[in-house]
Amino acid sequence: MALQLFVANKNYSSWSMRPWLLLKQAGIPFIEQTILLGAESGPAIAKVSPSGRVPVLVDGDLRVHDSLAICEYLAEKFPEKNLWPRDSALRALARAWCAEMHAGFTALRSHAPMNVRRFLEKTPAWPEEVRRDIARIEKIWSAARAARPSDGDFLLGDFSILDAYYWPVVSRLLSYRVELAPESRAYAQFVWRLPVVLEWVKFAKEEEASLPHYDAVY
Ligand SMILES: N[C@@H](CCC(=O)N[C@@H](CS)C(=O)NCC(=O)O)C(=O)O
Structure with a gap:
């Protein structure tokens, strides 16, 4: 089934x-x-x-x-499919980074809700805790890159759950025009061009037709 x-x-x-x-x-x-x-x-x-x-x-x-x-x-x-890394130490780290996303980043979540269709002209003046969340995300990405066993554009070289877990935050970082370190920006741009991400974005835009009033909420 x-x-x-x-x-x-x-x-x-x-x-x-x-x-x-x-x-x-x-x-x-x-x-x-x-x-x-x-x-x-x-x-x-x-x-x-x-x-x-x-x-x-x-x-x-x-x-x-x-x-x-x-x-x-x-x-x-x-x-x-090797959705987690094979190496158990790296797998533990990947799980910890996913757990952080699952349980945390509450300031970023509440001040910058995901809205795939929206792109601001400039980053809002956010409180310090939002900037701390963003800095932590960049640190996680760079720690993942440093630990990766193979070259590749994904966070751990090859695609893993860690990428799927952090891709939605790329939408926020781009929507709110967050200034990023060059390596983080390169990863965000790589993600935003992936066919599966573009497919999600296309569907998000199509939903607008059925729910025209929704964007007014944000
Ligand atoms: N921790 C849950 C969070 C799921 C969640 O909050 N889902 C929202 C949509 S993004 C929901 O179903 N909301 C239902 C409602 O608000 O009625 C997960 O990781 O799946």
């Missing part, structure tokens, strides 16, 4: 974006189901998600909610 991934609005849902990009970039076939968030979406989400949140991966009778649990499940189900 085909895997199904339930996601929310592509323009706003960075949590949905992570497993969606992972599946696409790894070439794992799946059926996508979209629940657009709004006043009426609660019952539709509750039908598939015990936490009342998406993303949710459905594999037969199993429903895996939470983006990180989905990524871990996919890594176990498709070991040949």
Whole structure:
């Protein structure tokens, strides 16, 4: 039976974006189901998600909610895809960096919500904690680069869950025109040109037609 991934609005849902990009970039076939968030979406989400949140991966009778649990499940189900690095020390680091993204960066999240369609003219005057979050992200990227076992444009050389986990933040960094170190900028530009990312962006733009009022909220 085909895997199904339930996601929310592509323009706003960075949590949905992570497993969606992972599946696409790894070439794992799946059926996508979209629940657009709004006043009426609660019952539709509750039908598939015990936490009342998406993303949710459905594999037969199993429903895996939470983006990180989905990524871990996919890594176990498709070991040949090497979704985590093979080296156990590097795998531990990659997991720790993903966990930071999963649990943290709250200042950046609240001051710079993801909006794939929006590009500001200049970076807002953010509080210090947002700048600290951005500096930490750049540090993680450069630590990953320093630790990578192979050359390649992905954070650890080859594509891994770590990339899928940090790609949505690239949208924020570009949208809000954040000044980045040259190596971080090069990674952000590399990400923004990837076919799977462009596909997500295209769908995010198409959603605008069905929800024209949404951008007014931001
Ligand atoms: N920690 C969860 C967060 C999931 C989450 O917050 N999803 C949002 C969409 S981005 C949601 O489903 N919201 C439902 C609602 O607000 O009604 C994960 O990693 O999957």
